[in-house]
Amino acid sequence: xxxxxxTVKPAVSSKTLVEIxxxxxxxxxxxxxxxxxxxxxxxxxxxxxxxxxxxxxxxxPIILGTLANDSRAPTLTVYNHxxxxxxxxxxxxxxxxxxxxxxxxxxxxxxxxxxxxxLTALYGALAAREMGVxxxxxxxxxxxxxxxxxxxxxxxxxxxxxxxxxxxxxxxDTVWLTRGKPSTPTGLRGxxxxxxxxxxxxxxxxxxxxxxxxxxxxxxxAGVVAEMVDAYSGRVKIPGxxxxxxxxSDAEAAEFARAGFTTETFKKDxxxxxxxxxxxxxxxxxxxxxxxxxxxxxxxGYVGPGIKSAVPARAEAKLSCRMVPRMxxxxxxxxxxxxxxxxxxxxxxxxxxxxEPYRGIAAGPLADAIRDAYEFGFGTRxxxxxxxxxxGAVPTMSEILQRPILFLGLSLPEHGYHAxxxxxxxxxxxxGMAAFARYIERT
Amino acid sequence: xxxxxxTVKPAVSSKTLVEIxxxxxxxxxxxxxxxxxxxxxxxxxxxxxxxxxxxxxxxxPIILGTLANDSRAPTLTVYNHxxxxxxxxxxxxxxxxxxxxxxxxxxxxxxxxxxxxxLTALYGALAAREMGVxxxxxxxxxxxxxxxxxxxxxxxxxxxxxxxxxxxxxxxDTVWLTRGKPSTPTGLRGxxxxxxxxxxxxxxxxxxxxxxxxxxxxxxxAGVVAEMVDAYSGRVKIPGxxxxxxxxSDAEAAEFARAGFTTETFKKDxxxxxxxxxxxxxxxxxxxxxxxxxxxxxxxGYVGPGIKSAVPARAEAKLSCRMVPRMxxxxxxxxxxxxxxxxxxxxxxxxxxxxEPYRGIAAGPLADAIRDAYEFGFGTRxxxxxxxxxxGAVPTMSEILQRPILFLGLSLPEHGYHAxxxxxxxxxxxxGMAAFARYIERT
Numbered sequence: 001x002x003x004x005x006x007t008v009k010p011a012v013s014s015k016t017l018v019e020i021x022x023x024x025x026x027x028x029x030x031x032x033x034x035x036x037x038x039x040x041x042x043x044x045x046x047x048x049x050x051x052x053x054x055x056x057x058x059x060x061p062i063i064l065g066t067l068a069n070d071s072r073a074p075t076l077t078v079y080n081h082x083x084x085x086x087x088x089x090x091x092x093x094x095x096x097x098x099x100x101x102x103x104x105x106x107x108x109x110x111x112x113x114x115x116x117x118x119l120t121a122l123y124g125a126l127a128a129r130e131m132g133v134x135x136x137x138x139x140x141x142x143x144x145x146x147x148x149x150x151x152x153x154x155x156x157x158x159x160x161x162x163x164x165x166x167x168x169x170x171x172x173d174t175v176w177l178t179r180g181k182p183s184t185p186t187g188l189r190g191x192x193x194x195x196x197x198x199x200x201x202x203x204x205x206x207x208x209x210x211x212x213x214x215x216x217x218x219x220x221x222a223g224v225v226a227e228m229v230d231a232y233s234g235r236v237k238i239p240g241x242x243x244x245x246x247x248x249s250d251a252e253a254a255e256f257a258r259a260g261f262t263t264e265t266f267k268k269d270x271x272x273x274x275x276x277x278x279x280x281x282x283x284x285x286x287x288x289x290x291x292x293x294x295x296x297x298x299x300x301g302y303v304g305p306g307i308k309s310a311v312p313a314r315a316e317a318k319l320s321c322r323m324v325p326r327m328x329x330x331x332x333x334x335x336x337x338x339x340x341x342x343x344x345x346x347x348x349x350x351x352x353x354x355x356e357p358y359r360g361i362a363a364g365p366l367a368d369a370i371r372d373a374y375e376f377g378f379g380t381r382x383x384x385x386x387x388x389x390x391x392g393a394v395p396t397m398s399e400i401l402q403r404p405i406l407f408l409g410l411s412l413p414e415h416g417y418h419a420x421x422x423x424x425x426x427x428x429x430x431x432g433m434a435a436f437a438r439y440i441e442r443t
Numbered sequence: 444x445x446x447x448x449x450t451v452k453p454a455v456s457s458k459t460l461v462e463i464x465x466x467x468x469x470x471x472x473x474x475x476x477x478x479x480x481x482x483x484x485x486x487x488x489x490x491x492x493x494x495x496x497x498x499x500x501x502x503x504p505i506i507l508g509t510l511a512n513d514s515r516a517p518t519l520t521v522y523n524h525x526x527x528x529x530x531x532x533x534x535x536x537x538x539x540x541x542x543x544x545x546x547x548x549x550x551x552x553x554x555x556x557x558x559x560x561x562l563t564a565l566y567g568a569l570a571a572r573e574m575g576v577x578x579x580x581x582x583x584x585x586x587x588x589x590x591x592x593x594x595x596x597x598x599x600x601x602x603x604x605x606x607x608x609x610x611x612x613x614x615x616d617t618v619w620l621t622r623g624k625p626s627t628p629t630g631l632r633g634x635x636x637x638x639x640x641x642x643x644x645x646x647x648x649x650x651x652x653x654x655x656x657x658x659x660x661x662x663x664x665a666g667v668v669a670e671m672v673d674a675y676s677g678r679v680k681i682p683g684x685x686x687x688x689x690x691x692s693d694a695e696a697a698e699f700a701r702a703g704f705t706t707e708t709f710k711k712d713x714x715x716x717x718x719x720x721x722x723x724x725x726x727x728x729x730x731x732x733x734x735x736x737x738x739x740x741x742x743x744g745y746v747g748p749g750i751k752s753a754v755p756a757r758a759e760a761k762l763s764c765r766m767v768p769r770m771x772x773x774x775x776x777x778x779x780x781x782x783x784x785x786x787x788x789x790x791x792x793x794x795x796x797x798x799e800p801y802r803g804i805a806a807g808p809l810a811d812a813i814r815d816a817y818e819f820g821f822g823t824r825x826x827x828x829x830x831x832x833x834x835g836a837v838p839t840m841s842e843i844l845q846r847p848i849l850f851l852g853l854s855l856p857e858h859g860y861h862a863x864x865x866x867x868x869x870x871x872x873x874x875g876m877a878a879f880a881r882y883i884e885r886t
Contacts, residue, residue, distance in 0.1 A: 223674020
């Protein structure tokens with residue numbers, strides 16, 4: 001079996017996984033989501049691990065791979081996900097579901113989020129085994145991370161006994177500060193997404209015949225959004241919104257300041273031409289330690305070329321709040337709903353997904369093992385910062401399994417999480433394998 | 444020739460015209476726009492009129508039909524348009540470009556706006572001729588009214604000599620208060636449409652990774668819209684916006700009050716479930732005598748099912764202002780642009796079409812002829828109110844031809860100008876023919 005695994009090259013496996021369009025947001029892709037699960041099981045088995053599919057309540061399964069070395073040795077669980085974001089952005093330069101290898105760079109949807117890191121962790125575990133490390137490793141690969149893990153809780157609850165032997169969990173689905181500067185979060189933001197719906201007429205109306213007297217649902221939704229959030233600073237104006245936000249501790253602020261974050265690199269990595277502020281400490285505070293309210297889209301009216309001067313009959317605003325530790329989705333949504341309904345009583349507020357925020361650890365032997373792992377793999381110790389993004393499975397695993405969760409992320413901002421031309425690269429993959437091997441050895 | 448015309452039945456002609464999809468907004472439909480011009484010439488000639496196509500600078504021609512009776516008699520020009528709105532609303536119950544005849548009701552795009560009224564005026568003129576009226580009638584049929592008449596001015600300037608003999612103009616492209624209550628405007632609102640464009644990044648961004656620090660162009664455009672207009676009352680907040688608005692005179696306010704307008708009928712006719720106010724005088728003032736700022740659409744971000752929590756890289760707001768007499772498009776746009784750029788310096792403001800408002804007449808022999816014509820055709824004298832909608836050709840004809848312009852509209856709110864399932868009906872057509880015959884006799 002050990003021999004069999006060495007015949008499967010990383011590029012071959014990542015090609016297989018990336019070329020299955022496992023877009024969890026698209027119901028028409030469910031067969032691809034299930035296909036990626038089968039492919040993952042084959043890869044695990046080809047490398048000498050056992051593989052099984054843990055069923056959930058009404059959703060796709062969760063993949064559980066086990067590399068069992070010594071039943072007396074400790075067990076570590078590695079979490080990744082194998083579903084991906086949609087890839088319909090017009091900016092893609094090549095087919096997002098054909099792995100493009102250009103020198104050291106692997107491009108394709110899911111290459112860095114999160115199929116590449118999943119395989120990197122697997123190869124790191126295989127390397128550790130070849131080095132004689134006897135830690136048992138479980139691979140928990142989710143298929144619905146990108147849509148907020150709606151069935152993960154049920155699957156984990158059903159099969160918690162299968163994971164009871166794990167001492168800790170390591171997650172590889174986070175992004176470094178920038179190339180050469182690893183970072184690992186001590187907290188994740190959560191996400192509460194929701195939409196506002198308003199209908200004021202049967203069909204779109206002639207703005208000449210009724211304009212001025214007729215309500216305009218797009219104008220009203222734009223207006224209430226502007227009352228909720230300062231459009232320019234991003235400061236949320238809903239009373240009570242910041243009530244549960246913890247003040248950043250001096251120690252954490254100092255850690256942020258030492259992280260090596262620069263505004264210029266941040267703008268370049270994300271290809272942002274203008275920010276709300278150019279002060280690096282303020283940027284870090286805003287993306288890691290403060291909640292947000294974002295507009296993702298307005299539906300309604302006319303969006304073709306030129307202008308059609310109708311008053312729309314109905315409109316929808318697609319919105320979300322990132323939440324920092326101690327905030328809760330239900331309370332955030334309740335604040336929003338009360339605020340909006342007070343202004344527009346006939347608006348309909350529809351809750352979308354809820355991902356709770358997570359507060360992690362920066363001290364102790366596991367945090368030290370993370371420091372050591374990055375140093376071993378990349379020659380640099382990581383900054384303990386925060387992650388502005390959300391991983392729904394993390395607070396769920398914490399609650400159900402009651403084990404510490406650490407983060408050994410390998411992606412770079414320039415890899416483009418959720419963006420067109422997403423990629424991963426060999427530097428991160430090879431360093432990542434070494435880092436994982438070391439981390440497994442240390443736990 | 445007189446014999447030939449009586450063999451062409453109204454329904455046959457309106458069928459021909461409605462079934463040519465002369466959508467001026469769609470460049471791919473230009474051949475249909477030209478086809479409708481040819482069909483119109485054939486109809487004119489079949490009825491004993493001469494027909495010619497007046498060329499414009501780079502646009503489709505303007506149709507000029509002439510029913511010459513007596514060179515010593517006065518000449519009247521009747522304006523209509525034969526282009527139509529797009530018809531892609533999902534609510535259409537039958538093919539918008541197949542004339543559906545259901546009892547007395549003719550359905551199809553353009554049936555009431557403005558092909559039906561154009562033919563009604565033609566048949567009214569033929570009836571007047573048969574009654575021995577010697578007035579000469581010119582039919583000026585435009586092909587770009589629905590897109591703001593971009594080439595009408597150039598065509599009219601080139602061929603003004605062909606129309607120099609007209610004593611007055613009558614336009615049939617306006618809407619009654621409601622069925623049984625004819626109204627004729629003493630003013631039209633103008634329209635200045637424009638769009639705001641903002642780009643702050645190269646591609647859509649991950650709201651977890653950058654949210655809070657990254658500018659959100661959709662939020663900013665929603666915010667500046669909310670600063671420009673009170674979302675709930677519709678009151679425009681741009682300084683100077685109302686400066687040129689004339690106070691409604693007591694006489695005009697009294698005329699409005701006598702018009703027979705009711706809130707209930709207005710809501711029912713337009714199928715509006717909730718208005719900004721239910722006070723009928725306030726509604727009339729807002730739709731006829733006050734300017735507006737409307738949102739027609741926001742482009743950018745994600746508008747599919749569910750939510751994609753990206754921060755959009757770019758966004759566009761499609762907006763317009765209806766303007767009342769004395770306001771001007773250029774000044775209105777300048778006020779908007781200064782206001783927006785003060786708040787978002789890197790926004791791009793793109794002017795779309797400009798239709799100036801028009802101030803008409805309510806007294807004198809032509810206004811009396813309009814009163815008499817409606818009474819003859821429908822048994823009811825009209826209310827002299829205002830028209831909230833815009834007809835770009837009207838101020839242009841007034842300026843270039845320097846002749847009085849009256850309005851003999853025949854459409855009803857329930858006919859659905861610019862709406863799905865647009866229709867026209869025989870009651871309005873037959874009464875309209877009689878009204879036109881009488882008006883031609885009286886001028």
